[in-house]
Amino acid sequence: MASELSFQDQERAGAEIVYGAEECYRSSLELLEELGFPKGVLPLKNLEECGRVRATGFVWMKQKVPYQHFFTGSNTLVSYATEVTAYVEKSKMKKMTGIKSKQLLLWVPIVEMSIEDPAQKKIYFKTPMGIGRSFPKTAFIAEEEKAQIFG
Numbered sequence: 001m002a003s004e005l006s007f008q009d010q011e012r013a014g015a016e017i018v019y020g021a022e023e024c025y026r027s028s029l030e031l032l033e034e035l036g037f038p039k040g041v042l043p044l045k046n047l048e049e050c051g052r053v054r055a056t057g058f059v060w061m062k063q064k065v066p067y068q069h070f071f072t073g074s075n076t077l078v079s080y081a082t083e084v085t086a087y088v089e090k091s092k093m094k095k096m097t098g099i100k101s102k103q104l105l106l107w108v109p110i111v112e113m114s115i116e117d118p119a120q121k122k123i124y125f126k127t128p129m130g131i132g133r134s135f136p137k138t139a140f141i142a143e144e145e146k147a148q149i150f151g
Helices: 007-012 021-035 143-150
Strands: 017-018 049-051 058-063 067-071 076-089 092-103 106-109 113-114 122-126 130-135
Touching: 007 049, 007 058, 017 021, 021 049, 021 058, 021 076
Parallel strands: none
Antiparallel strands: 017 049, 049 058, 058 076, 067 076, 076 092, 092 106, 092 113, 113 122, 122 130
């Protein structure tokens, strides 16, 4: 019967799932903190469902509607689909779906973000073509983190 399960169902088997905006927000912040990313790097709004399969590292976050966010620290407009997925490991999110960054006149998918060298305090974002850019972690810190860091 396992062969009758869709790939998506197989991918999500054994997941820890939380529902509701408050629980999902808390869960997403815990995940980012565990991975070493600043809390503001995934500013998703109106989350409905978040899931994580610890055995494989697969995570997903569903929000009610797509969302665009402008990061002033990196001067970048980023679009988040209703569902964002990734495989996570310490300091890395890979095989990401549902995230695009506006570069000049084009929307470019972001498939990976990582912190290669924690001492440098930079986040590296990679496209499907293997091209990437890095930005300081401080470009993505959340308001509550700014208060803790800068007083």
